[in-house]
Amino acid sequence: MNLEVCVERALSLLTDDVRARFTESPMAVLREDLKLTVRPAEHLSDARDDGGACDGVSFLQDGVILYAPTPWSRRENFTLAHELGHWLVDQAPDVYDWLADQDEPGRLLETACDRIAQRLLLPEAAALTVIGAGPLTAQHLIDLYDASQASRPVCAIALAKRLPGLGAVAIIDRATQEVTHASVKPDPEQGWPIVFPWRGQQLTQGHALLGLASGASLSQRLPWWTPWGAQADFYVNAVGDEKRVYAVFCDSDLWKIETFHAPIQRDFDTRPLLSGSCCGTTFQRRGYPCQACRQPFCPNCGDCRCERDAKHAATCTRCFLQFSPHLVVDGLCVECRA
Template sequence: MTLKLHARRLVAAIPHSSRQALALDPAAALAQQFDVRVVPVEELRESRGAGGWCDGLSFTTDQIVCYAPSRGSRRQNFTLLHELGHILVNEDDAALDWLSDRPDPDRDQERLCDAIAAEILLPEPTINQVLAGAAPTVDHLRQLHASSQASEEVCAIALAARLPVRGAFVLIRRRTATVAFAASSGWPPLRIPRGLAVPARHPLRDLGTRQRWIGWVTPDLRLAFTGHPAASPPSYHAENLLQVDAVAGPRRTTAILLDTSGAGSDIKGDPDETYALDPKLWPTQPGYTCSKCGNNAASGSYECDECGVGPCRACGRCRCF
């Protein structure tokens, strides 16, 4: 069983009414329905060393959750539900057995708790409604954020999982021009660390609110090439370039990075279109019948590193999603 399936199984065991209460007010639901003592601790404001994205700490034996208070924030909600994930995992033999066989159980436990929190805050029907059968774009992150109680980071995780090619959703702080968060999918994963600085005079640094930039970047963001993604990238670095579409918001710039190496020259598009990363034009593998939705659809150009099956273009799900 995969991480995604364990997360879905553990969340499905929670009564529907309790899941709704957790999504709306995690602190109150934890105390009232799960008999968990929730304690605010100002000092808890650093990310977990094992890679989890939260400001909390749980004592599973004593049913205590400590968190960095930020009243009403979506990040606080995610933190509380991440810590609930630790409690659920600690009480589940199947999840503990799975973790014991993993090469890095601590990191995978944090990822599993992240997935549990995301599953509660951002249920699959909400994602499907926003995407409406299309592949993710930068605009979908704003729409998904407005349609749910999930943070931008959780929305980025969910949308990255639906990309039909290897890629990433990246959130960049405009004030400091540094990466605030990156969610990647595909193999090998794109490693875009938090805190990575956007170089001076880089197009991603100079965007004004609501301005858009389309071009190519290297994964480390040090190089950028302005130009339409439908055109061929500079050939001397083509194998290292990622197509990028970015839009600046008031506080953050959202960018989607796509790896089209080996297939980028086959992507066609109208150079007059505002956005040429048309999902219908993305590279595909041979068609197959999706076991999730039953459609005869093509999968993405990468295989899921957990189940080995690329995501269906119709529903965006692989075998384990």
């Protein structure tokens, strides 16, 4: 199985008729056909800008979707389609299990739901028509947005799938200097790199992309930094408008920027994949275990097993040692009660 097979299997749970009507009326399909509870939640949009990441959250077991309302907008349709993606994945155990076994399962799940949303809202042929003979450029995102009713993130998702290898299509907000959407295509063999553009990342002061004038474009080999200071180069094609910069990142030189291609040092995530249980669920994550209990740290609360045990331990009021709660009676441990 691969990501595209996952998307196809999830979408197969919808009839052709439902998929066709979703494009015209997402809300009606969710409520009337799928019997989901869909409610607006204003607070979800507090920290989001137009063209940003999905403005929704799902409570799958209860069949509830909350979303930031932007009535009749492309952005709202993308949010609803993305949350439907989460619901569909949850209905397909083989898809969910495959995603959970992969590197970076959380990001891969979001990528799968993004692609489900794109398939629901934008025909596959639309991106191919816009790209033509190629190569893929940032201007194609603007052209696809203008030629369709899909949101900018949906257009970015559709285009990122057409990259020949490792790369990403990103949307950067000029006002906040922040990546508001990034659709990443991992390396087909080595998976997710350590350094890549992702939602919420801030561009460094003086970055060439921030200096791109409205209507201007560039094609350069540029560095990209993560919030923790790691850096790697990408070949980048970008174009700007008044509010945003659209950028295509690629591991290979699609745009013939250089004659001589100096090797790009790129590290991939090789930390061990650990499994654990905490906060009412099981999880997998890459990282190193606690040196004391040799168990992974929970991605939700951040605790390992010994830290969780310590939080629930009871302290003896006489010897001040910690024990499991059932071993402490009236404030005293077994030894101090003897």
